Amino acid sequence: MPTRQEPGTGEINFANLARELHRLGFNGKVGLEFYPSATEAEAFERVKALLATFS
Numbered sequence: 001m002p003t004r005q006e007p008g009t010g011e012i013n014f015a016n017l018a019r020e021l022h023r024l025g026f027n028g029k030v031g032l033e034f035y036p037s038a039t040e041a042e043a044f045e046r047v048k049a050l051l052a053t054f055s
Helices: 014-023 040-052
Strands: none
Touching: 014 040
């Protein structure tokens, strides 16, 4: 069961999802709902770093 925390902390492989969206040419917005594992600012930075890798 996923922890419902930011990407990179649970079972869902968000790196693969981001990579596939990039491969498909998706350039829209992605909405995420999660409970931060640390502060909100730290969690947001982790999400930005993960997704920036594939933009």
